[in-house]
Amino acid sequence: xxxxxxxxxxxxxxxxxxxxxxxxxxxxxxxxxxxxxxxxxxxxxxxxxxxxxxxxxxxxxxxxxxxxxxxxxxxxxxxxxxxxxxxxxxxxxxxxxxxxxxxxxxxxxxxxxxxxxxxxxxxxxxxxxxxxxxxxxxxxxxxxxxxxxxxxxxxxxxxxxxxxxxxxxxxxxxxxxxxxxxxxxxxxxxxxxxxxxxxxxxxxxxxxxxxxxxxxxxxxxxxxxxxxxxxxxxxxxxxxxxxxxxxxxxxxxxxxxxxxxxxxxxxxxxxxxxxxxxxxxxxxxxxxxxxxxxxxxxxxxxxxxxxxxxxxxxxxxxxxxxxxxxxxxxxxxxxxxxxxxxxxxxxxxxxxxxxxxxxxxxxxxxxxxxxxxxxxxxxxxxxxxxxxxxxxxxxxxxxxxxxxxxxxxxxxxxxxxxxxxxxxxxxxxxxxxxxxxxxxxxxxxxxxxxxxxxxxxxxxxxxxxxxxxxxxxxxxxxxxxxxxxxxxxxxxxxxxxxxxxxxxxxxxxxxxxxxxxxxxxxxxxxxxxxxxxxxxxxxxxxxxxxxxxxxxxxxxxxxxxxxxxxxxxxxxxxxxxxxxxxxxxxxxxxxxxxxxxxxxxxxxxxxxxxxxxxxxxxxxxxxxxxxxxxxxxxxxxxxxxxx
Numbered sequence: 143x144x145x146x147x148x149x150x151x152x153x154x155x156x157x158x159x160x161x162x163x164x165x166x167x168x169x170x171x172x173x174x175x176x177x178x179x180x181x182x183x184x185x186x187x188x189x190x191x192x193x194x195x196x197x198x199x200x201x202x203x204x205x206x207x208x209x210x211x212x213x214x215x216x217x218x219x220x221x222x223x224x225x226x227x228x229x230x231x232x233x234x235x236x237x238x239x240x241x242x243x244x245x246x247x248x249x250x251x252x253x254x255x256x257x258x259x260x261x262x263x264x265x266x267x268x269x270x271x272x273x274x275x276x277x278x279x280x281x282x283x284x285x286x287x288x289x290x291x292x293x294x295x296x297x298x299x300x301x302x303x304x305x306x307x308x309x310x311x312x313x314x315x316x317x318x319x320x321x322x323x324x325x326x327x328x329x330x331x332x333x334x335x336x337x338x339x340x341x342x343x344x345x346x347x348x349x350x351x352x353x354x355x356x357x358x359x360x361x362x363x364x365x366x367x368x369x370x371x372x373x374x375x376x377x378x379x380x381x382x383x384x385x386x387x388x389x390x391x392x393x394x395x396x397x398x399x400x401x402x403x404x405x406x407x408x409x410x411x412x413x414x415x416x417x418x419x420x421x422x423x424x425x426x427x428x429x430x431x432x433x434x435x436x437x438x439x440x441x442x443x444x445x446x447x448x449x450x451x452x453x454x455x456x457x458x459x460x461x462x463x464x465x466x467x468x469x470x471x472x473x474x475x476x477x478x479x480x481x482x483x484x485x486x487x488x489x490x491x492x493x494x495x496x497x498x499x500x501x502x503x504x505x506x507x508x509x510x511x512x513x514x515x516x517x518x519x520x521x522x523x524x525x526x527x528x529x530x531x532x533x534x535x536x537x538x539x540x541x542x543x544x545x546x547x548x549x550x551x552x553x554x555x556x557x558x559x560x561x562x563x564x565x566x567x568x569x570x571x572x573x574x575x576x577x578x579x580x581x582x583x584x585x586x587x588x589x590x591x592x593x594x595x596x597x598x599x600x601x602x603x604x605x606x607x608x609x610x611x612x613x614x615x616x617x618x619x620x621x622x623x624x625x626x627x628x629x630x631x632x633x634x635x636x637x638x639x640x641x642x643x644x645x646x647x648x649x650x651x652x653x654x655x656x657x658x659x660x661x662x663x664x665x666x667x668x669x670x671x672x673x674x675x676x677x678x679x680x681x682x683x684x685x686x687x688x689x690x691x692x693x694x695x696x697x698x699x700x701x702x703x704x705x706x707x708x709x710x711x712x713x714x715x716x717x718x719x720x721x722x723x724x725x726x727x728x729x730x731x732x733x734x735x736x737x738x739x740x741x742x743x744x745x746x747x748x749x750x751x752x753x754x755x756x757x758x759x760x761x762x763x764x765x766x767x768x769x770x771x772x773x774x775x776x777x778x779x780x781x782x783x784x785x
Contacts, residue, residue, distance in 0.1 A: 170738055178474040201455070212423060240683045240762040242750070245275060287584065308390070484538065491546050586760075629643075733776075
C-alpha cells in the first residue's frame with residue numbers, strides 16, 4: 143500500500159523510534175476532520191454514498207462473452223474492456239482474483255479469451271506469457287466448472303463433459319433436499335437459469351478457437367455418491383421426459399422473470415443477471431423483448447469508464463455505504479440533525495423493503511421490514527444491511543425513522559436461524575448437500591449463520607434497547623460459542639479474522655459482556671499479537687484457504703480501523719491510563735499513528751489490497767469506501783475516548 147510521510151493535516155508521521163510513545167491526540171483529531179470533510183464531499187445530491195465495488199477481470203471478460211452470445215458486442219465496448227483487462231495483467235502474464243494475490247487459472251483463461259475477442263494476437267508477448275501459465279497449470283481441462291460453461295457456449299468445451307443440473311430441479315418441494323431454496327439466494331438465482339442453459343446446450347460462434355489452451359489431458363475423475371448421481375443425470379439428459387422437461391423450462395422461465403428487479407438486474411449481482419439473460423434468450427426471448435432489453439440496458443448502470451478503460455461492477459453497495467458513512471460521521475461528532483445525515487436518512491427510509499421475497503419461504507409469518515445492499519433489490523433484503531441501517535438511523539434525528547426502525551428490528555428477530563445465529567439472506571439455509579455436487583466447485587452456495595452478521599445484529603439489538611429479547615440473548619450465546627480457540631472470530635463477508643473479531647468484540651461489549659471477561663481478553667491478545675510492525679493490521683485473502691495467512695498481510699486502513707474499533711470497545715484506553723510510559727494502550731496508539739501517518743493529502747487513504755469477501759476462498763471485493771468510513775469511525779471513537 144502506498145503511504146505518505148505527511149498526513150492531510152501537515153503532521154509528520156511518527157518514526158519507528160517513537161513507536162512506543164503515545165499518539166498525538168491533536169494530530170488524530172486533525173486527521174479525523176480531514177477524512178470526515180472528504181467523506182461529506184462524496185455524498186450524492188439525493189443523500190446516498192456509493193464507492194466503487196472493485197472485483198477481478200472475469201466480470202469484464204464475461205460481459206464481452208455475454209454480448210458475443212447475444213450478438214450485441216460492439217467494437218467500442220470491446221476495445222475499452224480490453225484496455226482494462228490488459229492493465230490488470232501482471233508481469234508474469236497472469237491475472238489474479240485480488241490485488242497481489244496468486245495467479246488464478248480460470249481468471250487467466252477468461253481474460254485471455256476476452257483479449258482474443260479484442261483482437262490481441264496469440265503470438266503477442268503478453269498472450270504467450272498468459273498461455274504458458276495456463277498450460278503449465280493444466281489448461282482449460284483444469285479450470286472451474288463456470289469457466290467451462292462459458293466456453294461450452296461457444297463450442298470450446300463439450301456440454302457432455304460438464305456436471306448436469308436439470309431444470310426439473312424447480313419442481314422439488316421446499317422440504318426435499320437440493321430444492322432451489324436450499325441454495326443461498328445468490329446461488330439459487332444462478333442455478334435456475336443455468337439449468338435451462340444446461341438442458342438446451344447451445345453452441346454459438348466465437349470467431350476463433352482456443353485449442354491452444356488445451357492440454358489434451360482428461361479432467362481428474364471423481365468418485366462418490368454425487369458423482370454417481372451426476373452420471374445418472376447425464377443418462378436422463380440423453381432421454382428426458384419431454385412433457386416434464388418442457389413444463390420445467392416454462393416454469394423456470396416464469397420463476398426467473400418474476401425476480402427481475404426494477405433496474406433490470408437479478409438480485410443486483412452479476413452471476414444471475416448474465417445467466418438469466420442467456421437462459422431467456424435460449425427460450426426465444428429476443429434482445430428487443432422488454433425483459434431482455436431492460437436487463438441489457440441495466441448493465442450500463444454498473445459500468446465504470448475512466449482513463450484506464452471500461453469495467454463492470456459485480457454489484458453496487460449504496461445502502462451499505464450510506465449507512466456506514468452515516469455511522470462514521472456520527473462517530474466524528476457530526477450533529478445528529480446535520481443536514482447531510484438527515485438527507486441520508488431520508489434516502490435510506492425510502493429504500494425500506496415492504497414486500498415479501500424468497501426469505502418468506504422459510505419465514506412465511508414474518509412481516510417485511512428489511513433493507514437490501516443495492517439501489518434495486520426488492521426481492522432480497524439482508525440481515526447485515528438491515529442491522530447497520532438500524533444502527534445508523536438510531537443515531538440520526540429524523541421524525542420518520544422510529545416506525546421503520548421498529549419494523550426492521552421485528553424483521554431481524556424473525557430471521558434468526560434455529561441455532562440463534564444469522565445468515566445474510568435466509569434463515570436456516572444450512573443444508574450442506576449442495577456443497578458436494580460436482581457442479582459446485584466455485585464459491586459459497588449456502589448461507590449459514592456467521593459471526594460477523596450475527597455480531598452486527600446483536601449490536602443493533604443492544605442499541606435499540608432490545609438487548610434482553612430472546613432473539614438477542616440467543617444471538618449472544620451463538621456468538622460466544624463461535625469464538626475460535628485462539629480468541630478470534632471468522633469473518634465471512636470481510637477479510638477475515640480481523641474483520642470477524644472487529645465485529646464481534648464491539649457487539650459483545652454493547653450486549654453487556656464485561657470488558658474484563660476472559661473471552662474479550664483473549665480477543666484483545668489475538669489482535670495485539672497480529673499487529674504489524676508499522677502499527678497497522680492486515681490480513682491477506684489467502685487466509686481463507688491457507689491458515690498461515692491468518693492475521694497476516696499488508697497493513698490497510700480499513701483493517702487497522704476494524705482492529706481499533708474492537709480494542710476501543712474493549713476499553714483499552716481506560717485500561718491503559720495507569721500504564722507506565724504511554725498512559726494508554728500501546729497497540730491502540732500504534733494503530734492510530736499508522737492512520738495519521740498514511741493519510742493522503744485529500745483526507746482519504748490508499749488501499750489497493752482487497753478487504754471485502756464475496757465467496758470465501760474464491761471471490762473477493764475491494765470496497766473503495768471502506769478505506770474512509772472505518773478509519774473515521776475508529777479515529778472518532780479514539781478522539782472521544784482520549785479527550
